Amino acid sequence: xxxxxxxxxxxxxxxxxxxxxxxxxxxxxxxxxxxxxxxxxxxxxxxxxxxxxxxxxxxxxxxxxxxxxxxxxxxxxxxxxxxxxxxxxxxxxxxxxxxxxxxxxxxxxxxxxxxxxxxxxxxxxxxxxxxxxxxxxxxxxxxxxxxxxxxxxxxxxxxxxxxxxxxxxxxxxxxxxxxxxxxxxxxxxxxxxxxxxxxxxxxxxxxxxxxxxxxxxxxxxxxxxxxxxxxxxxxxxxxxxxxxxxxxxxxxxxxxxxxxxxxxxxxxxxxxxxxxxxxxxxxxxxxxxxxxxxxxxxxxxxxxxxxxxxxxxxxxxxxxxxxxxxxxxxxxxxxxxxxxxxxxxxxxxxxxxxxxxxxxxxxxxxxxxxxxxxxxxxxxxxxxxxxxxxxxxxxxxxxxxxxxxxxxxxxxxxxxxxxxxxxxxxxxxxxxxxxxxxxxxxxxxxxxxxxxxxxxxxxxxxxxxxxxxxxxxxxxxxxxxxxxxxxxxxxxxxxxxxxxxxxxxxxxxxxxxxxxxxxxxxxxxxxxxxxxxxxxxxxxxxxxxxxxxxxxxxxxxxxxxxxxxxxxxxxxxxxxxxxxxxxxxxxxxxxxxxxxxxxxxxxxxxxxxxxxxxxxxxxxxxxxxxxxxxxxxxxxxxxxxxxxxxxxxxxxxxxxxxxxxxxxxxxxxxxxxxxxxxxxxxxxxxxxxxxxxxxxxxxxxxxxxxxxxxxxxxxxxxxxxxxxxxxxxxxxxxxxxxxxxxxxxxxxxxxxxxxxxxxxxxxxxxxxxxxxxxxxxxxxxxxxxxxxx
Numbered sequence: 001x002x003x004x005x006x007x008x009x010x011x012x013x014x015x016x017x018x019x020x021x022x023x024x025x026x027x028x029x030x031x032x033x034x035x036x037x038x039x040x041x042x043x044x045x046x047x048x049x050x051x052x053x054x055x056x057x058x059x060x061x062x063x064x065x066x067x068x069x070x071x072x073x074x075x076x077x078x079x080x081x082x083x084x085x086x087x088x089x090x091x092x093x094x095x096x097x098x099x100x101x102x103x104x105x106x107x108x109x110x111x112x113x114x115x116x117x118x119x120x121x122x123x124x125x126x127x128x129x130x131x132x133x134x135x136x137x138x139x140x141x142x143x144x145x146x147x148x149x150x151x152x153x154x155x156x157x158x159x160x161x162x163x164x165x166x167x168x169x170x171x172x173x174x175x176x177x178x179x180x181x182x183x184x185x186x187x188x189x190x191x192x193x194x195x196x197x198x199x200x201x202x203x204x205x206x207x208x209x210x211x212x213x214x215x216x217x218x219x220x221x222x223x224x225x226x227x228x229x230x231x232x233x234x235x236x237x238x239x240x241x242x243x244x245x246x247x248x249x250x251x252x253x254x255x256x257x258x259x260x261x262x263x264x265x266x267x268x269x270x271x272x273x274x275x276x277x278x279x280x281x282x283x284x285x286x287x288x289x290x291x292x293x294x295x296x297x298x299x300x301x302x303x304x305x306x307x308x309x310x311x312x313x314x315x316x317x318x319x320x321x322x323x324x325x326x327x328x329x330x331x332x333x334x335x336x337x338x339x340x341x342x343x344x345x346x347x348x349x350x351x352x353x354x355x356x357x358x359x360x361x362x363x364x365x366x367x368x369x370x371x372x373x374x375x376x377x378x379x380x381x382x383x384x385x386x387x388x389x390x391x392x393x394x395x396x397x398x399x400x401x402x403x404x405x406x407x408x409x410x411x412x413x414x415x416x417x418x419x420x421x422x423x424x425x426x427x428x429x430x431x432x433x434x435x436x437x438x439x440x441x442x443x444x445x446x447x448x449x450x451x452x453x454x455x456x457x458x459x460x461x462x463x464x465x466x467x468x469x470x471x472x473x474x475x476x477x478x479x480x481x482x483x484x485x486x487x488x489x490x491x492x493x494x495x496x497x498x499x500x501x502x503x504x505x506x507x508x509x510x511x512x513x514x515x516x517x518x519x520x521x522x523x524x525x526x527x528x529x530x531x532x533x534x535x536x537x538x539x540x541x542x543x544x545x546x547x548x549x550x551x552x553x554x555x556x557x558x559x560x561x562x563x564x565x566x567x568x569x570x571x572x573x574x575x576x577x578x579x580x581x582x583x584x585x586x587x588x589x590x591x592x593x594x595x596x597x598x599x600x601x602x603x604x605x606x607x608x609x610x611x612x613x614x615x616x617x618x619x620x621x622x623x624x625x626x627x628x629x630x631x632x633x634x635x636x637x638x639x640x641x642x643x644x645x646x647x648x649x650x651x652x653x654x655x656x657x658x659x660x661x662x663x664x665x666x667x668x669x670x671x672x673x674x675x676x677x678x679x680x681x682x683x684x685x686x687x688x689x690x691x692x693x694x695x696x697x698x699x700x701x702x703x704x705x706x707x708x709x710x711x712x713x714x715x716x717x718x719x720x721x722x723x724x725x726x727x728x729x730x731x732x733x734x735x736x737x738x739x740x741x742x743x744x745x746x747x748x749x750x751x752x753x754x755x756x757x758x759x760x761x762x763x764x765x766x767x768x769x770x771x772x773x774x775x776x777x778x779x780x781x782x783x784x785x786x787x788x789x
Contacts, residue, residue: 040052040053040054040664040666041137043131043132043135045131047075047076047127048073048074048075048076048078048127049073049074050071050072050073050127050128050131050132051071051072051073051081052069052071052132053069053070053071053664053666053667053668054069054664054754055067055068055069055088056068056069056667056668056750058087060092062382062473062475062485063091063092063093063094063382063384063475063476063483063485064089064090064091064092064475065089065090065091065092065103066087066088066089067087067088068085068086068087068088068668068670069085069086069088069668070083070084070085070666070667070668070674070675071083071084071085071086071111071128072084072666073113073124073127073128075124075127078124080688082113082116082124082688083113083666083674083685084111084112084113084114084116084124084672084674085111085112085668085669085672085673085674086108086110086111086112086128086132087108087109087110087111088106088107088108088109088132089106089107089109090103090104090105090106090107091103091104091105091483092104092384093384093386093630093631093632094141094381094382094383094384094485094632095383095619095631095632096141096381096383096534096618096619096632097383097618097619097622097632098632099140099141099142099532100138100139100140100141100632101138101139101140101141101632102136102137102138102139102632103135103136103137103139104136106132106133106135106136107133108128108129108132108133110672111124111125111128111129112671112672113672114671114672114673114674114685114686140757140761141378141381142757142760142761142763143757143758143760143761158494158495158496158497160461160462160463160504161462161494161496161501161504161505161506162462162463162504162505162506162507163325163340163505164340164505165327165337165338165339165340166278166279166280166281166322166522166523166524167276167278167279167280167281168280168281168283168320168322168327168329168338169274169276169280169281169282169283170283170284170285170332170333171272171274171282171283171284171285172284172285172286172287172288172289173271173272173284173286173287174269174270174271174272174284174286175271175272175273175274175282175284176217176271176272176273176274176282176539176549177274177275177276177280177281177282177524177539178200178202178204178215178273178274178275178276179200179201179202179276179277179280179521179524179525180197180199180200180202180227180228180275180276180277181199181200181277181510181518181521182199182277182510183277184197184199184200184204184226184227184228184277185197185198185199185512185516186198186206188208189205189244192240192244193207193208193209193240194206194207194208194240194241194244195208196248196551197227198512198516199510199512199516199518200227201518201550201551201560201561202215202217202549202550202551203215203216203217203245203248203249203549203550203551204227204551205241205244206227207238207241211225212224212225213225213226213227213229214237214238214241215231215273216237216245216249216548216549217271217273217548217549218548218549219548220233220270220271221233221234221235221237222234222273223237227275228275228277229275231272231273231275233270248551248552249548249549249550249551249552276524279507279521279522279523279524280523280524281322281323281523281524281526282526283305283307283309283320283322284305284307285302285304285305285309286304286305287304289302289304289305289309289332290302290303290304291303291311294310294353294354294357294359295354295357296352296354297349297350297352297353298312298313298314298347298349299311299312299313299347299349299350299353299359300313301358301359303358306538307320307526308320308321308359308361308362308528309332310359310362312347312349314347315347316330317329317330318330318331318332319341319346321362321365321528322523322526322527323501323502323503323522323523323527323528324364324365324496324499324500324501324502324527324528324529325340325365325496325501325505326340326341326342326343326346326365327339327340327341328340328341342497343365343366343367343496343497343498343499344367344497344498346366350362350366351363351366351368351369353366355371361528361529364499364500364529364531365499365500365529366499367497367498367499368498371531372498372499372500374531375499375500375529375531376495376498376499376500378488378531378534379487379488379489379493379494379495379500380487380495381487382473382485382486382487383435383485383486383487383619383620383621383631383632384475384483384484384485384631384632385435385436385483385484385485385621385628385629385630385631385632386481386482386483386484386628386629386630386631387436387449387481387482387483387484387627387628387629388480388481388627388628388629389448389449389477389479389480389481389482390480391626391627392436392438392449392624392626392627392628393447393626393627394420394431394433394436394438394445394447395445396418396419396420396422396431396443396444396445396447397418397419397420397515398415398417398418398443398444399417399418399511399513399514399515399517400417400513400514402415402417402418402422402443402444403415403416403417404416404424407460407461407464407466408461408463408464409459409461410456410459410460410461411425411426411456411459412424412425412456412457412459412460413425414464414465414466415443416511417511417513417517418511418517419515419517420432420433421433421466421468421469422443423457423466423469424443425454425456425457426454426456428440428441429441429442429443430450430454431447432466432469432472433624434564434620434621434623434624435472435484435485435486435490435564435620435621436449436472436482436484436621436624436627437449437450437453437472437474437484438450449482449627450474450482451474451477451482452474453472453473453474457469457470458470462504462505462506463504463506465508465509465519467504468489468490468491468492468563468564469490470489471486471487471488471489471490472484472485472486472490473485473486473487481629486620488534488535490564490620491534491535491563491564491565491620492504492520492522492535492563493534493535500529502522502527502529502535503520503521503522503523503527504522505522506522507522508520517560518560518561520560520561520562520563521561521562524539525537525538525539525561525562526538526539533568533618534565534568534618535568536568537562537567537568550567564620564623565618565620565623566623568618619631619632622638624638625638626638664754665677665678667747667750667751669742669743669746669747671742673685673742675742675747676690677697677751678690680696680697681693681694681695681696681697682695682696682697682744682747684742695744697748697751698748698751698752
C-alpha cells in the first residue's frame with residue numbers, strides 16, 4: 001500500500017452520506033454551551049443572510065474533506081427563505097487534544113436551488129459563494145466520529161504483530177512492577193559514591209562502597225543488595241541518597257487514598273517490589289480475589305482490583321486485558337500459562353457486557369461494539385499542523401559515528417545509535433522528529449523540512465523499531481510552509497481485527513555504548529485506552545504519584561520509554577473508585593469517571609506547562625520547540641508553548657457568522673433536494689413550502705436510566721439469560737407517494753448519526769464539567785495542604 005493510500009486509512013470510504021460538525025465550541029467553553037443550539041449557523045451581511053445546516057460528509061481523506069449541506073438564503077429582494085444545497089471541499093485542521101476541527105480554505109464547488117430558475121440561481125451563487133469561502137468554522141471531533149461509517153476496519157500489517165503473551169504476574173497484595181531493560185547497567189553519578197541504573201525509568205541507585213541499592217517510589221524507600229534482588233522497605237535512607245532523589249525525581253504529596261479492600265496501617269500501604277528484566281505485566285487483587293456477576297452475562301468480574309480481570313463461568317477460565325490484547329488462563333495462581341485470544345474468538349457474552357457497568361470500558365476491546373468502532377475511527381483521525389520551513393529545525397545526536405542497519409524486506413536502513421528515527425533511503429537521509437519529516441544529504445545535517453515521504457516507507461514491517469514513522473504524513477506544501485499530520489499509529493496505537501491495540505507486541509533492543517537510547521515498551525506499564533486521551537499508563541495508580549517513581553533527570557521523558565507523546569498519566573484510583581466518584585450514564589462513563597478521579601487529569605486541565613515540566617502533550621506538535629505555525633486550526637508559539645489566536649484569514653470578520661437559533665433538522669440529498677425531520681415524519685421543500693410525506697423518521701433509542709446500580713453480591717452466580725434483540729427502527733423505501741424520489745435510508749442514517757453526534761458531544765461536555773470540578777477540588781486541597789501535585 002502506498003503512502004497516499006495509507007494516509008486515508010479507514011476514513012477514505014463511506015457507506016452513506018454522513019454528518020460533519022461545523023459548530024463553534026472550543027474544549028474550554030464546551031461545558032457552558034447549549035449543544036442543541038449550535039446548529040444551524042448563519043452568515044449575515046448587508047446584502048442578506050445565509051443559514052447553513054449541519055453538513056453531511058461525502059469523503060474525508062488525508063486532510064481533505066468533501067461534504068454537502070442544506071442551506072437557506074434571504075436577500076434584499078428575496079424576503080422568504082429559499083432552500084437549497086451546496087457542495088464544498090476544504091482542508092481540515094485537527095486538534096485531537098482539544099477534540100476540535102477547523103475547516104480551512106473552503107471551496108464551494110456546486111450550489112443548487114431546486115425551486116429557482118437558472119438566472120436567479122446565478123445571482124444567489126454570486127452572493128453565497130464568497131461569504132461561505134471566508135468562513136472558518138470550528139467543529140467537534142466527537143460529532144465527526146459519530147458521522148463516519150467505514151467499509152474498512154483492519155490495518156494491513158495486523159497479522160505481522162507479535163501477540164505472544166508477556167510474563168503475566170498475579171499478586172494478591174499491593175505490588176509494583178519495576179522493569180529493567182535487560183541486565184542492569186550502572187553508571188557513576190558525578191561527585192558521589194553512587195551509581196544509577198541506566199536501563200530503567202525507575203529511580204534506582206547503588207552505593208559502590210557498601211554494595212547496597214536504593215529504590216525510591218513516591219514516598220517509600222527500599223533497599224536491596226542488587227537491582228534485581230529482593231527489595232525491603234526502609235524508613236531512613238542515607239541523606240546523600242535523599243539529596244540525589246530530590247534532584248532527579250518528581251516531588252509529590254502523600255497518598256490520597258488506599259485502594260479498595262486494603263487495610264490501612266498508619267495511613268500507609270507499602271507495595272511489594274517485583275523486578276523483571278524481560279517484558280512483563282502485573283495484575284493484582286487486594287487480598288484474595290472477590291468476584292461479582294456482570295448482569296445479563298455468564299461473566300464474573302474481580303471487584304477488589306484496579307485491573308480488568310474476568311472469569312467466564314461455563315469454562316472457568318480467566319481473562320485479562322493488557323495493552324488492548326486479551327489473554328486467557330485456567331488459573332491465576334500456580335504458574336498456569338497464559339494464552340493470547342483473538343478478539344473475534346471471545347465468548348459471545350463479552351459483547352453483552354452492559355455499557356453502563358463497571359466493566360463497560362472493556363467494550364472498546366470487543367469487536368463489533370459501538371465503542372470499538374469509535375476507537376477504530378478515532379485511531380484514523382490525523383492530528384494536523386502547519387510547519388514553517390524556515391524555522392523548523394532538528395538536532396540529531398549519535399553515540400559515536402552513525403551506524404545503520406538494514407530493515408528486512410525493504411531497501412531502507414535505519415540508524416541504531418541515534419536518539420531519533422533516522423532513515424537512509426535512496427542515498428538521502430530522512431529524520432522524523434515530533435511528527436515532522438526532515439531531509440539531508442548527510443547524517444549530521446544540515447536538515448531541512450521534507451516535502452514528500454518516500455514511498456518505500458510503507459514497506460517498513462512491525463518488527464522494526466521505526467515502524468511508527470509510516471504514520472507521519474505530508475499533505476501539501478508551499479515555498480514557506482508544509483502541511484503535515486500523523487495518526488495515532490505514530491504513538492503506537494494500531495487497528496487489530498476490529499479493535500485497537502497498543503504497540504506491535506515486538507520487543508525492540510535498546511542501544512547502549514556511551515549513551516543509552518531506550519525503545520518504547522509495549523508491556524510493563526499497564527497501558528489502557530481512554531476515549532479522549534488515547535493510550536495512557538495506569539502504572540502505580542493506586543500507590544501515590546506515578547511520576548515520583550521515576551528518575552526523570554537521567555533522560556528525556558518525551559522520547560524514550562513511551563515514545564513521541566511521552567508518559568501519560570493513567571487513572572489514579574482505577575475503574576472501581578472511578579465509578580464511585582463519577583456519574584452513572586454514558587457508554588464511556590467507566591473510563592471518564594476513573595480518569596476524572598485520577599492524578600494527572602488535574603495537570604491536563606492546565607492548558608500549557610513550562611518546558612521544564614515533565615508534562616507531555618497528547619498533541620505531539622506541542623512538544624516541538626520550533627517551527628509550528630498552527631496546529632488544530634490555531635496559531636501556536638512553540639517557544640513558550642502557548643496557543644494563540646484562532647488561525648483565520650485577514651478578511652474574515654468574527655461578527656459575520658453566528659448560531660441561528662433555528663432547529664437543526666434540515667438535510668439534503670445527492671440531487672440537492674431539501675428535507676426536514678418534523679415531529680415524526682419527513683417533509684420535503686417544494687414550491688416555497690414544506691410538504692408532508694408518509695415517511696417516518698427513525699425513533700430514538702430508549703433512554704438509559706441514570707440511577708446508580710445496586711452492588712451485586714459477591715457469589716458465584718448461575719449463567720444469566722441473554723437479552724433479546726430489540727426491534728430496529730423501520731427504514732424507509734426509496735420512493736413514497738407524495739414525496740420526491742430519494743433514498744430515505746440515507747436520510748434516516750443521517751438523522752440517526754446527527755442524533756448520536758449530539759449525544760456524544762453532550763457526554764464530552766459532561767466529562768469536561770466533571771473533570772473541571774475534580775481539578776478545582778484537587779487544587780484547593782493541594783493549596784490547603786501546601787503540597788504540589
